[in-house]
Amino acid sequence: MIPVSSATLGIRVVRRVRVLLDEDLAELYGVETRALTQAVRRNLQRFPADFMFELTREE
Secondary structure, three states: OOOHHHHHHOEEEEOOEEEEOHHHHHHHHOOOHHHHHHHHHHOHHHOOOOOOOOOOOOO
């Protein structure tokens, strides 16, 4: 189980939405960012449409 304090440290606000970046989430789960991204893409049907978005360079 991931301690709540660890998870909340990585939360940022982007576009007025609280988010965890993929690199922070991967670190919490102890996997590489690439592996996390691949797992999500393989299972897109399990996530709501607004589950993730890509940041622009400015963000």
